[in-house]
Amino acid sequence: MSVTKTKADAKPATKKKSPAREWFDSILFAVVAATLIRWLFMEAFTIPTPSMENSLLVGDFLFVSKLHYGTRTTSTPLQVPLTHQKIWGTNIPSYSDAIRLPMYRLPGFTHVKNGDVVVFNVPPKYLNDNIDYPVDLKTNYIKRCIGIPGDVIEIRRQDVYVNGKLFPRPPQAEHEYFVKTSQVMDEAFFRRYNIVNDFRDPSNPTYNWQPLEEYNDSTKSSVQVGYRINTTEQVANQFKSFDWVKSVEPIMDKPGEQAPGIYGSPVYNWNRDNFGPLTIPKEGATVQLNEKTIVLYGPVIEKYEGNENVEVTPTSVKIDGKPITSYTFKQDYYFMMGDNRHNSLDSRFWGFVPADHIVGKAVFVWMSIDPNPDGFFNKIRWSRLFRIID
Structure with a gap:
């Protein structure tokens, strides 16, 4: 009796994966999936400082949507997944500068609005350990957007005015x-x-x-x-x-009293409670440059507009050695403030947030742990779980 083997019968049996290989594949899939979710859709953050109290508390864990304003492409593709600046628990950089790409923003379904609670990469170098990180690897801050591109903002005796209209205080400010x-x-x-x-x-x-x-x-x-x-x-x-x-x-600073470290000093007599009026740069808007405007917009032209060979003095601005008397902005900017108005290092001190530094919109608190609990059983702030951020 003859036996005819079919094509299926002739196919060799698939080799079973070893337990180690199965673990490796599972971990690889989880890392890739988590990296894509973190980059494209949503990222988890925690609140380390009291600058947004009482709207957000130290120990709040929140999710930040990347979809609202549009996801940014990375400028540093050579990076250890799920890290930021350093490899966990070390001072070893988690990225390489060997490849630097231009950064783009994918379409979002809204724009940053006045009053939004926004996560962004804080611009000044001194707030990034004096390291010149790529934009998307700068330290993350969270503040409330007070002014959008083209707005004129002013603070009078702690009250904020946007384009001449009183900006409502956040209820928990x-x-x-x-x-x-x-x-x-x-x-x-x-x-x-x-x-x-x-x-x-x-x-x-x-x-x-x-x-x-x-x-x-x-x-x-x-x-x-x-x-x-x-x-x-x-x-x-x-x-x-x-x-x-x-x-x-x-407790309030007096109008006309200059405070050290405030943006615009020493030309303007501003302080944390009395500030402005100040026009926020807008893409395509042109500003005339003089002693009054250079102190406000000179740092923007020098650091965030992608210009090379910029020289800024209190009285002049030069690009590639040529003096300029006016400047047209290449991107939008925003003005951010913490809800804890007297305990927040924000735009009143270091200026504008460029559009390419915007990370995403804070949407809700999913967990809240009191770092100074009144007893073990009060460690979790149950009332704050799954609270929408407004």
Whole structure:
């Protein structure tokens, strides 16, 4: 009896993968999938500083949409997946400069709007460990967009005006207040109102409440008179209703008083509470250059417009050795501020955010862990889980 083998019968059996190979393939697939999701659609971030309190708290974990404003292509393709600047737990750079590509933005379904909470790569070199990182690898910051391209922004006695109209304060925005009291208040009291000091980093502690003392000439000693607190307007108004609170006054810089480190100094007498008016650069807009405008737009022309051989002095701007008296901007810019207005390093100090530095729109908090919990069981802030960011 003869047996005829079919083509299927003649095919050799597929070699079974080893457990190690199966693990490798699974991990490779997971890394590729996570990298694509992180680049194209959404990325997870955490809030490390109090600059957005009380809208966002230290320990909030949030998702940021890349689709809203359009995903950027990377300028550094030679990069360890799922890293940013350094390889985890080391000081070893996670990327190579051997290949640098031009960066483009894919179409999004909206644009940055006034009031959006935005993640961006912070522009100044000194906020990036004084390292000249590629744009998409600069340190990530999160702030609220106050001004969009072409807007004129101004701050008058802490109130923000955009194009002459009052910009509404975020409901949970914080400012500094002096609370004059006849009683001593402790940490437990302030915690009830979400006013908590953070000493996790001893070299840079965050004081949201501090006792203030006044020297008494008659007794030749210091006497506590009240507290400096950082809180919302709503909580400050609550304090006013307490019998033992004599007064609650906002702590505010005076108009016309120049503060060191403010953008536009020393030409303009601006401070954190009184700033502008300032026109935000817009693609295609032209500005005349003189001593008043060079201090505002000279750094933009030099650092963020892709110009080479730029020389900026307080009185002149040269490109390729040729003096220019006007300049037309090549891209849009934005003005960002933290909701914690007296504890935020933002555009009032370092200027504009270029359009190519925009990462995405913060959409919701998926987890929140209190770094200074009042007991183990209060570690997770349950009320903040899956909170939409507005």
